[in-house]
Amino acid sequence: MANAAPGEQANGGAPDDAAWAADARAALAEHDAELARRFDEGEEIDRLLAERVNAVDGWVRQTWARCIPADAPLALFAVGGYGRGELFPHSDIDVLALAEEGSQERYADALARLFALLWDAGLPVGHAVRSAAECTRAAAADLTVQTSLQEARPLLANLAEVRTLNDAISIERSWPPDRYFAAKRQEQRDRHARYGDTADNLEPNLKDGPGGLRDVHTLRWMARRVLDAYGLEQLITLGLLGVDEYATLERERRTLSRLRFGLHLVAGKAEERLRFDHQKALAARLAHADEADNAMVERMMQEFYRSASVVLRINDRLLQRFEEQIEGEGELVPLDTDFATRRGYLVARDEVWPGGDIGRVFDLFAMWAERPEIRGLHSQTARALAESLHALPSWRDAGAKLRTQFIALLRGPTPVRTLERMSRMGVLGVWIPEFAQVSGRMQFDLFHVFTVDQHTLAVLRNIASFSMEAPDERFSTAHEVWPQLRKPELLLLAGLFHDIAKGRGGDHSELGAVDAREFCDGHGLGEADSALVEWLVRKHLLMSTTAQKLDISDPGVIHRFATEVADRERLDYLYLLTCADIAGTSPKLWNAWKDRLLTDLRTATRLAMRRGLENPVAAVERIAETRDRARGLLSAYGVGDDEADALFARMPEPLFLRGRADQIAWQALGLRGTAPGDSVVRVRRLAAGAQALEVFVHARDRDGLFTAIAITLDRSGLAIQQARAIDGPGGTVFDVFQVLPTDPRHVPDLPAIERKLLTVLAGSLDVRPARRAQPRHLRHFRVVPQIAFSDSADGRHTVFSLVCTDRPGLLADVAHVMRLQGLRVHDARVATYGERVEDVFRLAAGNHALDASRQDSLRDALLATIDGDAPR
Structure with a gap:
């Protein structure tokens, strides 16, 4: 009582x-x-x-x-x-x-x-x-x-x-213990799945996320129910937990607890998710500083990610030991003289394995790769491996035999899965110390949503998907390029090293290329193979930068890119690495538009190489080829050559120089049956089932036309990725927009988009941008606006570049400012990198480039708009 x-x-x-x-x-x-x-x-x-x-x-x-x-x-x-x-x-x-x-x-x-x-x-x-x-x-x-x-x-x-x-x-x-254990283990799996099965999120949950405090609690709860142990320390006397394992788990629990305690303080409430709103404040508090810089935040987050990783490793081992207490230890089934399985788990037969011999460790991973039926690594062997990590040498201190073993793993079955296992067990960071340096390293921005090591593994998984029998739907041609690779393991090495120098200061591509070359030479790769990996690491951003920031319909751009790449083998490797890299940076970053861009760039570059880089394509030849291919496509719709030529006569010649044949045929079909000057709007998907759309607008040119279209698309929930406005015959324009839904859950109604645009074209074009609140996560990242002007090659246009913080409706506001300034947009390329936008426009005032006064006026108006004072 x-x-x-x-x-x-x-x-x-x-x-x-x-x-x-x-x-x-x-x-x-x-x-x-x-x-x-x-x-x-x-x-x-x-x-x-x-x-x-x-x-x-x-x-x-x-x-x-x-x-x-x-x-x-x-x-x-x-x-x-x-x-x-x-x-x-x-x-x-x-x-x-x-x-x-x-x-x-x-x-x-x-x-x-x-x-x-x-x-x-x-x-x-x-x-x-x-x-x-x-x-x-x-x-x-x-x-x-x-x-x-x-x-x-x-x-x-x-x-x-x-x-x-x-x-x-x-x-x-x-x-009872068996039901409780099974239910709690499934509860943990479901909880981990809600967070993408990784602790390496930009805004991790310290309590419930993978490797968080809830995982430590779960082990305690299971020990209580399965073994009647009132604390994990009791498992030591039961022989189920090593003294070192317990000490490690307690150390990481205290690290996580300190972060959670501090998070509650800075949030002023029971907040468990380490949001951007609180990361700088918490980092400053932990560092005893008035204000935290990005480096402080990154160090704090790296400490969390590493703690969570260790908790997950010990969690896996203890769950297996609890399982053994319920199901029994099981019989030892020999595989060879060194390894066996017990209850389906791979176990080393030698009681003192690995004895500091990394060769035996590589043998373990080779056996694991050869036996897909194996459930995992036995907890006894996993613990022996963890206790031996400090005694294992890096590749620089290892002999030629061990280096040959590592390369054999890359050439063996499921090499990416093997690298993932080696990373999770801490072996990869021992063999390649530079990888350990980037393990758990995040970048305080919205572009890189994973830590460097997890991004690297995501890139490798994407590379592995290229070889699957069932093609990955995200990549339209990667599975066709993969079989052409001479040595696929070279692409894996390039993926492994492409970001390995992040955080050291300096150009990570250049520094990583030095690391990659040293590694390849040290592992006995030939000169050609080592040079290829080194070049891929050094140039791993070249293709994405060219595709997203330059006009790849410009033969000059293609010629310069092809000259730098130099041969088709490099092109294929670089293409696959670029696809894997972009798609591995963020689940939201890869889309059908980027897939089309890279595919088009690779195709155009191959044609340039086939033609011979000493013989760049002439405009007349390019236009003739495109006309012929478009004419052939139109014939499938019952359009004869004469009718096709009549439709082509209503289209601007630059289309045939810079457009694709299928795009020109599609636009020509839209003009069919209309009178010159009639408004035409067509919308199509870039690929079957893809979210990316292509919007074609043909109308008589008027001031504010581009702006009205941009604002209407924005109001329709579509974000412009690329826009091109080309003057056509008789005072008409041919505008083409590549767009994506701002909400990926939204399925665009293509006929409805066409009707909205036609309604706007029939009116006064006086369409105003919609006001939207800035998303929470963008408020903590400010990019200082950068505005620059230069003359186009022909001197008729001004090339205007804008770098600033992204926000909803930004492009619509920028276009509205250009209209108020009396400017016309002839080309626009929109690139978004997390919180950062890098947009490039080709502008004209009438038929002339902007003079200094017009540039200053535009700069002042845009800065006011970017700061939130957009004119209405």
Whole structure:
């Protein structure tokens, strides 16, 4: 039975409750402020957590004494995290009042007063009032309730009441060990899946994300249910957890706890997700600085990612050991003299394996790759591997035989999966120390959504997808290029090293190329192979930059790119590396438009190489070839040569120089049956099922035409990726836009888009941009605006480049400013890199380039617009 503290009396309904609660709230706030001060001074995190629990315990007991009679047959338990003795600054205070049904009814008012007073005192209490039988039923029906009650810690309860609660949730009454383990493991898998099965997110959840504190808690809960162990430390005496493993897990738990404690402080609430809003403030607090720079944030995040990675490794091993306790150890099934399987897991037969011999480690990964039926690495061998990492040499200190073994892994079955396993186990970082340096390294921006090591592995997985029998739908031609590679392992090496020098300062492409060359030479690759890998790493950004920032319909651009690439083998390797790199940077970054750009660039470059780089294509020849191919495509629609030539006569000649034959045929079909000057709008998908769209607009030229189209597309939920405006015969324009839905869940209605544009073309063109709020994540990244002007090659246009922070509707606002300035847009290329946009426009004032005065006026108006003062 619960008892009041000495000298305390229950005085149900006392009129001074409000004043008492205010005093309690003030005292708790003062105590929390003191804990925050000590946190900032670097005090040990477990002491801070324990002192907060002790302080809350004291006030909970005082509140109980005010509300509950001393002889009441009630007991009070802390449950959940509070029961575990782990209270962060804004954690909930979960309690259970244990009482039989009659007592519940009799003391209902007193309990209601208790919980209300706790809230008034500033304690966010979550409560339940249950009998022992109700605890059994609730626990049996809900895994979360069972788990919470397992953490129960008596606050005001005698030994008999503690035994009653323990009996109510015993394995005989609810959740026997095998069911509990299976359910908790599935719960963990589902939770990890919600976060993309990786801790390496830009805004990770410190509590529930993979490798977060919840994974440590889960191991504790399983140990309690499966082995009746009240803490993970008890597993050491049971032989299921090494002293080193326990110490490591505790170290990472403290690291994660410190981050979570600090996050609660800077957020001022129970925030578990380390959002951009709080990263700089938390990094500054941890570094004892007034303000954090990006480097501080990146160091803090790297510490988190590395801790989460270690937690996941130990989590995998312990789950397997719990499984063995339930299912039995299983028979040893020999595979060869060195390895066997036990319950489907790969195990080294030598008790002292690997004995510091990395050759034996490589043998392990080779066996694993050859046996796809293997479930994973046995926990005993995984632990032996982890304990030996410090004794394994890097490739520079290893002999030729070991280096040959590593290259053999790249040439063996499932090499990318092998590299992923080596990375997860920490072996890859030992063999290539530079890889260890970028493990867990993030970049504080919105473009790179993964840490460098996880991005690298994503690139390698994309490369692996090129070789699959079923082509990856994201890449239209990659699976056709893959079989042409002379040595696929060279592409894997280029992918492995392409970003390995990030964070060192200087050009990471140049520094990485030096690392790659040294590695290739050291592993006995021939001169041609080493040179190819070195060149790919040095030039891994060349193709994406050319495709996204330059006009690849310009024969001069193609000729310069082809000259730099120089041969078709390099082109194929670079094409595949570029596809894999862009798609591995962010799930949202790769789309059908980028796929088309790179495919078109590769095709045009191959044609240039076939023709001979000493013989650049002449404009007349290019126009004739495009006309012929377009004419052939139109014949399939019943368009004869004479009709085709009549339609071509209504189209501007630059289209045939810079456009694709299929694009010209599609536009010509849109003109068919119309009179010169009639407005024509056509919308199509760039590929079957693709989100990327191509919009063709033909109309009589008027001031504000481009702006009206851009704003209408923006209002239709479409983001312009590329735009081209070409003057046609008789005062007409041929505008082509490549667009993507701003919301990937939105399925565009193509006929509706055509109708909206035709309606706008029939009106005054006085369309105003829509106002939109800036997304939360963009507010924390500001790119200083950069505006530059230069003359086009022919001197008729001004090339205007804009670099600034992205925001919804930015292009529509920029186009509106250009209209107000009386300027015409002849070409636009829009590139977005996370929070950063890099747009290039070809402009004219009438038929002339902009003079200095017009440039200054445009610059001033655009800066005002970018800062949010767009004219209306």
